[in-house]
Every structure is written in C-alpha cells, then in structure tokens.
Amino acid sequence: MGSSYMNDDMKQYVSEKYPNGKSDLFSAFMYQCNSLLKNNGHIGYICPYVWMFISSYERFRNDLLNDFCITSLIQLEYNAFEPACVPICTFTLAKTQSKSYGSYIRLSDFKGHQNQAPRTLEAINNRECGWFYSTKQNKYSYIPGSPIGYWLTDKMFNAFKHTPIRNYGKTTKGIITGDNAQFIRNWHEVSYSQILFTANNFSEASNSGYKWFPCNKGGGMRKWYGNNDFIIDWENDGYRVLQNAKKEKRHSQDYFPYMKFRPIISWSSITSNTTTFRYKSNDLVEHAGMGCYIKDEKVLNYYLGFFSSKVTAAFLEIISPTLNINAGEIESLPFNQDILSCTQISSIVEECVKLSRFDWDAHETSWNFLRNELLTMDEQVLMDNLDYIVDKHYKETGEHICIDPVAPQTNSVEWCFDTYCTKWERIFMKLRENEEDLNRKFIEIYGLQDELTPDVPLDEITILQQGEIKIENGELKWNADMVMKQLISYAVGCMMGRYSIDKLGLILANQGDGLEQYNQQIPDSRFEPDDDGIIPLMSAQSDFADNATIRFKQWLVAAFGEETLVENLNFIEKCLGKSIDDYFVKDFWKDHKKMYQNRPIYWLFSSKKGAFQCIAYMHRMDAYTAERIRTKYLLPHIEWLMQKQSEMEANAANLNARERKELDNIGKQIDECREYHDRLHVIADEQIAFDLDDGVVVNYAKFGDVLSKLK
Secondary structure (H helix, E strand, O other), X not given: OEHHHOOHHHHHHHHHHXXXXXXXXXXXXXXXXXXXXXXXXXXXXXXXXXXXXXHHHHHHHHHHHHHOXXXXXXXXXXXXXXXXXXOEEEEEEEOOOOOOXXXXXXXXXXXXXXXXXXXXXXXXXXXXXXXEEEEOHHHHHHXXXXXXXXXXXXXXXXXXXXXXXXXXXXXXXXXXXXXXXXXXXXXXXXXXXXXXXXXXXXXXXXXXXXXXXXXXXXXXXXXXXXXXXXXXXXOOOOHHHHHHHHHHOOOOEOOOHHHOOOOEEEEEOEOOOOOOOEEEOOOEEEOOEEEEEEOOHHHHHHHHHXXXXXXXXXXXXXXXXXXXXXXXXXXXXXXXXXXXXXXXXXXXXXXXXXXXXXXXXXXXXXXXXXXXXXXXXXXXXXXXXXXXXXXXXXXXXXXXXXXXXXXXXXXXXXXXXXXXXXXXXXXXXXXXXXXXXXXXXXXXXXXXXXXXXOOOOHHHOOOOOOOOEEEEOOEEEEOHHHHHHHHXXXXXXXHHOOOEOOEOOOOOOOOOOOHHHXXXXXXXXXXXXXXXXXXXXXXXXXXXXXXXXXXXXXXXXXXXXXXXXXXXXXXXXXXXXXXXXXXXXXXXXXXXXXXXXXXXXXXXXXXXXXOOEEEEEHHHOOOOHHHHXXXXXXXXXXXXXXXXXXXXXXXXXXXXXXXXXXXXXXXXXXHHHHHHHHHHHHHHHHOOOOOHHHHHHHXXXXXXXXXXXXX
16 A cells, blocks of 8 residues: 555654665555564565655665565566556565565566466476576665566676666656646647747747747657657746746646757657657656657767667566656666667667658647648658669569659549559658667667667557558558548648648648638638638538538639549548548537647537537637537528428328438428527527637636537
C-alpha cells in the first residue's frame, strides 16, 4: 500500500521509524521483518516489484543489498494474478555477508496468469530454458541506482561504466501550470496570428509581444519528430501562469531559462509501450513532455540516435521498466560517443528527423501543413517511385527489370492514390532501414552484438499514424478509406477558406476572417470558398446549393478536372464503402472531431436526430452566426420539407408502402426541425460572441444543446 493511503500520523511514524522504507507500507513492513531475522536466517516475501527498479526505492535497495543476500527471486508477469492491481515478485533473503550467486526466474515475457506456474516449474527443472538466471548481486552496483538487473550479461553490466548523460547535458520535466485547461490549447483553437512558432531563445520570445508559444506535452508513441499539438499562454514570460498559481495557491513550476525555445530531445513522461524520443525546437516544455538539453548542440543528432536505439531501450528496461520515464533516469544513461562514427550517425539521424517531419507536416493537424498529399503527386514522384520499384525487385530477386513509364495521370484520384502509396511505402522502408542501421552502429559501439539485434519490426515505425496503414503478417497494408477521408477533409477546408488549391498553407485561420481576407490573398481563385463559412451536411436531395456533397463535386472538378469527375467520384466512394452523400451526413463530423482531438474547428449545429445539420467554421463565426443558420438554412429547410409533405399528401391515394413510410418520416423530420428551431432561436437572440483564446471547450459550451455534443 502506497504512502498516498497513509494518514498524516502514519506517514510521520513510518518516516521516523523507517526513513529508507517510507515510500510504501510494504517496504516499511519488510524493514521491520528483516530486523527480526537472525544471522544466516532466511525470510520470504511476496510484494510489488517496484522496489527492484524505481529511484524512490534506491536507499531501500542499497540497505537490502548491503545486509542481505537474495537467494531466489521470481519476477511475475504484469498481470500474473487476476485480482492484483500491481505487478509483483516473490523472493527469499538470507541474512549473511556471503554474496554467493542468487537464482532468478523472469516470467515477464509470458503473458497470462495461467502461464506463471508451469513456466516456473519448467525453469526449476531446466536451467537452460532461457528465463532462468544466476547472478551475483554485487554487480547491481555497476548500474546507477542499483536496480535488480539479474538478467543482464557481463557486457551489459560493463556498459554502465560509461559516463552518464548528465555530464553532457541537462534534463528537465518542464512547466507545471497548475491549470492546463486555462493556459494550454491545441494550436488550431486560437488565431494563428497570435502564435509565435519560431522563437529561438528565451530573450527573443520575451520581447515578441505574442501570447501563445509551442508547448511540448509529450504525447503518444512517436519517434524523431512530431507530437506538435499544443501551445501555452506564455505572454510576458508566463506572467499569468505564475500569478494564477500564486493566487490560487496551486503548485506551479518553471525550468531553466537557457533551455527554453532551444533545440532539445523530448520524450513522454508516461508511456504505454516503448519510450520514443523526438527532436524539438522553438518550444517550451510542459511537465508531461520531458526534455534533454545537450550542451554541444552540434552533436545533438548523435544523442538523439543513441536515445532512439535499441541499446537505450535495453538500458531503460533495467533503469526504469515501469510506464514512467523521469528526467533523472535519462540522465543516468551511460553514454559512449564514438568520434569515428559521429558524423555518419548524425547524418542518418538528420534524415530520420526529416522523413518523420515530412510525414507530420503532410497532415492538416500540423501547423506547417501545406496541401493534401494526393494533390502533390507529379512526374518527379513517379520517377522516384519507379527507381524504388526497380531497386526493390533487384534486392528481392537479384534480377534487373526495365519499366517503361507512362505519363502521369494527375487528374485521376486513383492514379494519385497508387502513386501516393508507393511514395510513402518508399519513405516508410527508408526510415526502417535507417533505424536498423543506427541500431547496428550503437550495438557495435557498446559491444552488445551477442545481446541485441538491430531488427526493427514494421509496427515500430511511427509515421502514417492517422490510420492510413496497418501491419498484417509482417506486411504494410493501406487503408484507402482513411486516405480518402483526409482528401475530403482538405476539400472541406477549401470550402471554408481555411485552405486553397491555389496557395499553400493556411489562408483563413484568424478570428473574424472572411471572404475579404481570402480575396486579398487569392484574387483569382479557381475554387471560391463558402460565402458565410456555413455548410449543410444534408442529403444532396435537400434544397441547398452549398450542400457539402454538391460543393465537394465542384471542388473535385476544380482540383482534378471535369472530364474525370465521374471516375474520381466512383473511386472515392469505392474506397469509402459508401456514397459521398452518406459519408457527409453520417460520418464526416465524427471523423473531423477525432482528427482534431475532440477540439473541432468546424462546429456541428444539429437537431436531435440529424434531420437538420450544418457545420460552421469557428474562425469565421461571429455573434450573428446562429441567427444566420436559423434564417438562411433551418427555416428554408422546414419550408422545403413542408412543401414535400404537401405534395405527397395531395397524392396520398396513389402512394405505395415505401412512399407512405417516406411521408411519415418527413412529418417526423418537420417536428424535429421545429423543436430545434425553438432552441436555436433562443441562442440566436443572445448573439453570442466569443474569444478564440478561451478554447473550444469553453466557447462551444456557450451554445448549449444546439451544437452536437463533443463527447
């Protein structure tokens, strides 16, 4: 039971009586039991195995290793006992100064509680099984913090004799704001012009006058580059953050000024699997996104390569095998800079960062996004792909082939998709090749050829993370529907004026932007954005000229040409497995909400069951948007439904069963829309204005139930 479950009296008692075992009641209990043990006596325990590794138990481990000998230990799999909520081990100690070999069984690789007992008996009967180990515990002192790394070879133990990272750089756990909901946003929530993405140092940011700055919060499993999602209110050197914490008496923390906005190596403090490291620049660091500042920035790529290698993964498995990777544990990593290979390794890492960044910025959730990838397929991409295909065939068969290239078909979505898949398979495999090359080099530098292999499974390559691919039976497979959904999302962005097929990057991305600002940037646009930033997500049969389906077809013509419209539309619908109409009505906004991490930029005004629904681009919204939706879209839609109802009722005697059902459904839709009108009218009369700086959650809530729920 942890210290968080102790009351104040218990904490004080344990701290006084068992200062080196105060982290948990179980460690205090072990101290007391050990004190009762006679010389050469034995004692056995079953307890959480956190004491074996994490830094808060270091003094406990040192006391145990100095005064006792671990005679046997079994480390069970994480969920070895179904009722247990923590990973456990069972072990015996002898109170003796004799440091003879101890016996260890490692069951952590055998998933499932049903495997634990049989595997234990197998190890006892066959010490060559592969999960039985015999180790002298004095070797644990070679490792910083003396974790119980019983499975390590002599070469692994010796590797820890190298100088720790702390001698070459400084790690930090970053800013604790005390109130992230108030001070941190997804970058796309606020006006783009209010964010400074390019501050190179603390002084430059301090004098900029900007409010928002990139903020590293860690994020999911992503190597080399990415997880650039968040910004922080750091105007006037974080004045509001620090003052609020002081006012509310909430815990806050800042970190070293010289590290702010400088290039760092980052990782997530909490991981669900393997720890991944990324290059970051121009960022502040929040406490969930750790950072390591390297004194000699010229060789930062070499360090990033080391951190991202299987060698570091093996070190971290012993230094910190839990889901938490803290700054101190990274600082204790043994570092061996091989001067002869430094330049070559740095060059490979630079390419890894470049490829991963290319992938990150190819998605519209990046602040450096320029254009949907399918629209970038051209003759150069085709030729690069052909070179890759020829080379791949030779590597697989040893035979040379000659391909006669056909002219690029850039007006065909299918051709663009096929070209896209080959291009990104080429990038994916190059990244894998680079990672295996880096593993090979660092394994050689540390002399661990007998302990580690350089292989990287396909599912550990961390690009194309928005569902474009899946790995099946060791092969890369494409999810064509996800690629088409990204194309459709970009098209909607063009409809809203956020993007344009005539200019790269963001166009309308500031609060209050409209057609005037669009036309200033793109005076002769091939595809005009919507006049009011409101687009119905209704059946194409509805009476709206700017309905999403109609506008998408117009966009396809502008982007790919009129002569291929039918062909392109058929291919897209084939990939989606449904019509464009059905996708917009049923799925688009759900996908949009997911893509934007539940902080959508297109807000869905919807009746209870979707009889009426339209999206509004929040950067173009104003105090009159709700009224505009009511008068320009909802009331005309009700009139259209009533007209259809009247026409069908006039011919009621001739209606078949399907038509009578449709008539009944129209009546229900009218009732639903009228009920929604009453609620929307109330909101429209309030003329709600909002500040994008407050974020989506706060602003979205102001519209109550006329908007579809975020969760």
